[in-house]
Amino acid sequence: MAIDSPWEDLPLFLFYPSLDLIFDEREKLILPNIRLPPDYRERVPIFYERKGKEKIEEYMSNLMGAFKDISAFQADMRLNWTEDQGLRNIRVGIHGGLDLSEERSSPRFEGHNLEWLNAIPPFFIATTYVRELLKVK
């Protein structure tokens, strides 16, 4: 899928999703780094109309099913949606997750209290969500 041009004025590489790894003497972390298109709020209503929410919920269910043998992937996960912002939060366990943040230059998902392996499923869910948003013109 080629992307049209939601990010014209910014360096392209910033918007390629990554799973950053930090490994040193003090810590080992996996940090999802996922940005949304700046105009994502305009895309959300169309995303909902096209049953995007249902697609993402099904994707999460399939992901959990496909990796049911990996205990770190079996933390209780829940998606929180709002009418105007779309996917607002991916909760992992009780305290962890990815939150939609608009505090800095462009909207993004920011991780909190994610332990290494359990950062991976929300990464796939969030990137699948952004991919669906990008299909909306």
Add this chain to the structure above:
Amino acid sequence: MTLEYFEYPQLIINTGQDGASITPKVTVPSNYLLLVPRFYKRKGKEDVEEYLRNFGRIVGGRLGAPMHLHWNDQRGLVHIGVGLERGLDLANREFIPHNLGALNAIGAFLIANYYVGELLKRGTE
């Protein structure tokens, strides 16, 4: 570089009666042959190799067999080997999986994804 070259990565999950199949879909930019020399010059290969080492240190054997990378001077990363006979091969700009199970697919996807992100970054900065 325009945005038409950009393709968003995807981990495709298909479910059926025989269980789930996982297909990584990671594509290099259409002008990647122009980006590769700059990527190498800016130590991108070393960085991706370091990412792979850190992935092994953090994840260990929990997500499949150890991986190794094969590089080409013109095309950049052309193969992510997983164990002996599995992996992702670069063909027609796409990393094509062969013999990857679900667990191996995750690790190989993440390495390919990191590579493409660094190729975009170091090739265009």
